[in-house]
Amino acid sequence: MINILIVSSDKDALSGFTSTIEKHDDINMSWAESGGKALDMVPVNAFDLVVTDETLKDMTGLEFARSLVAASPLVNCSAVSRLSPKAFHEASEGLGLLMQLPPGPGKEHAEKLMQHLRSVLSLTVGRTG
Secondary structure (H helix, E strand, O other), X not given: OEEEXXXXXXXXXXXXXXXXXXXXXXXXXXXXXXXXXXXXXXXXXXXXEXXXXXXOOOOEHHHHHHHHHHHOOOOEEEEEOOOXXXXXXXXXXXXXXXXXXXOOOOHHXXXXXXXXXXXXXXXXXXXXX
């Protein structure tokens, strides 16, 4: 089972993305409405991936990613960002993010991210789900 945490206070903005992920039988998805709540959840759950929205109730998505990497450096993370790919790369350098997602990501973004995550998991822990 692949455990994914979605960090967003706006479920509607990510509905196309998350509904695609939920169709996979081997995925368990959890939600956190703020960065602080997510940071509390990560150490007590075995999340394979954390996806953060661009703006959270208590911090930006990239601020959350920095805090996540500092607290749990082995957790895979992806972030929604409207920055250009070059600006995103510079802003997230050193965070090891799997993928930048556009605002309001959809089915194609979810499938691409799941494919990338499965590749990473097969290399790091010898499994695909």
